[in-house]
Amino acid sequence: MAKNLLIVESPAKAKTIEGYLGKDFLVKSSYGHIRDLVKTDDAIDVENNFEQKYEVPSDKKAVVSELKKLAKDAETVWLASDEDREGEAISWHLYETLSLKDDKTKRIVFHEITKPAIMRAIDEPRKIDYNLVNAQQARRVLDRLVGFELSPVLWKKVKPSLSAGRVQSVAVRLIVEREREINKFAAEASYKIVAQFLTGKGKEQFKAELPQRFDQKSDAETFLRDCIQAAFAVNSLEKKPAKRSPAAPFTTSTLQQEASRKLGFSVARTMQVAQRLYEAGRITYMRTDSVNLSDTAIQEAQQEIVNAYGEKYHKLRRYKTKSAGAQEAHEAIRPTYFSQHTIEGDHAERRLYELIWKRAIASQMSEAEFEKTTAKISVSTRREELVATGEVMRFDGFLKVYMESTDEESDNTNEQSGENALLPPLEKDQSLILKAMNATERFSRPPARYTEASLVKKLEELGIGRPSTYAPTISTIQNRGYVVKEDRDGRERRYTVLQIADDKVVEEIKTEMTGAERSKMFPTDIGVLVNDFLVEHFNDIIDYHFTAKVEKEFDEIAHGGKEWTTMLKDFYGPFHQGIQDTLEHADRASHERHLGTDPATGKPVSVRVGRFGPLVQIGSADDEEKPRFASLRKGQMIETITFEEAMDLFKLPKKVGLFEDKEMTVAIGRFGPYIRHASAFYSLPKGMDPMDVTEEDAIQIIQEKRQKDKEKVIRVFEENPDAQIENGRWGPFIRFGKQNVKIPKGTDVDKITYEDVLKWAEADPKGKAKAAAKTATAKKATTKKTTKKTSTAKSKK
């Protein structure tokens, strides 16, 4: 029996540490927290100093009983959970739950998993820090009180099953408020002047811009006209060295941002893949707020950089965390072995590892050095100067391995930036030949919508949430239906371009797409409704700075300067009063908006949130005639929909004619406009207005789709016409009734027999399960719907 039992939070960590400590130590993991508040409303006794009822959740029972047994037999139990508030609480819960003895228990901490760090920790054991534990209790109790008192208010005043909390509600608020900023944003147009010059001798070309812009088209036109007969010369020439430094190694939040920008990963996917890399021993812990690297890591990175790129590429750097509320219990995210530039694994694992490796290596490399040249060009007829800039890299430094990307979209419109371009050799007073000049109308841009990752960044800046909760929070607000992540089409916008041609200024109108979004976070109507309700009645809790405020108090508790129950009492009194007042006095939340009167019937037109989502209604319930309803479409919201848009919703579905004795109907569904005929759906070609579809169009679309489907079929099996080989998006596959059967790699498609099909179909449990699930869920969904229908109806009262 081992003399020492050492308990950490993560099993992967346990494995590593066991290797460092040898036979006398048995290293086990608690798998995070082992106890939590009971899930019922009596978990906290607010009358009695916020006394808590804890329980070991069922999925932790096995871990706890194993640890209990091992602890009983061990001479010394070492509690080595993380060095932060939560970690201290885990140690305390272990101490209590395992019934440990004070003289047999030692608390140790380390914030990097290296042998020297662990040996040092073992030499310096301490006791459980009850101030820190109390700070965690205050945090836990406050979150429970807020979540479990706010949510029921929403059930009563908005709709059942909704949720609110210190973190999620602020996340939703950020998105709602950003959407409103975008809605009220009015783009301002201005004219940007860009010129192309030729040098006199070599006839080399380069570009220059006017730094200032013209608000008025007439001013831009005048400028261009003045330039027609003007002489141009290099007025001044300046060369300046410039440097760029690498970014710090990854934290959870920065990893999520870069993986989103460079690899297109959702934050959940990034964390899944990182978890696999961590478990395989490829990277250090992936839930961290620290940018710190251990001394051994810094040395290994140095060795690797010097070996691979040479001494002058190395620069030792230590980074400091900037973000609020960082607890730094771990290292930054880095490769376990810097010598491994790449790894084995699936595509996602290899790419994420590479990103982590590059970022960590680059963080220990030299600055990149540039020479920036700025040439100012005089215009004989004007006082303004045009400016040409060029940048030459003198030394690549860290850019040899890593370039951080930004959130700025580069694909936006006709922006032709002259930055980073090379300039031909120029001399002061050299005269230049104007080759072309134009003034392009440009528009100011609204604030950017959040992506999952940029929302995480914002939350981190506000100190809201922790590395372990960023991804779950993003999921929660989507699962609750408060926000959606989706693509939205942009709209066309016209802009004016003025140009010098044949000594005249000519004008041209062009169009561009603007406002198109990919994978962005949009609030839903229910998200807006809940947010506005919370802001109205609980503004102090939903305030961006609420977390920062309470964190400060948790810190005071942790340092022994404040009693945790006092802090909670001060908070809970007014909070609970607010809950009661709201329950008693607040109206049911509704965002009903009256849009106007239907000219055809004279009935009122309004929008509101219905049981199945936002809808438009013509007529009222107490009218004799039943009101007419229509659902809002993707991108439409109660707050912003216009009367005309609302009335348009009643124009579809529209019957467009007959085909094969059956009606054809045009409508708009979740995937865009389509024609419904018999029981089949046919998408409209992109760009076709569903209102304009004629009978002939519809027939043609149906026939074309049928033809295309026919072309996809390679072979139908004689034995069973429900079995056929088709060309799919990723190559040939077998359609076998409802089941899609994969063709094994390397099979000659022409030689597949019906026996093969039966065999493969049988051997593909996933495909079978999927086919079965398809029918099962279809059934379930319908039954669920009907039960839900009655249930919500009941609770309405």
Place this chain on the structure above:
DNA sequence: CAGTGAGCGAGCTTCCGCTTGACTT
């Protein structure tokens, strides 16, 4: 991928932070 759309009912929903599996969808 549509259509639907308040009404009486019983009892349920819900927080944030630590950690991984054991399961299907």
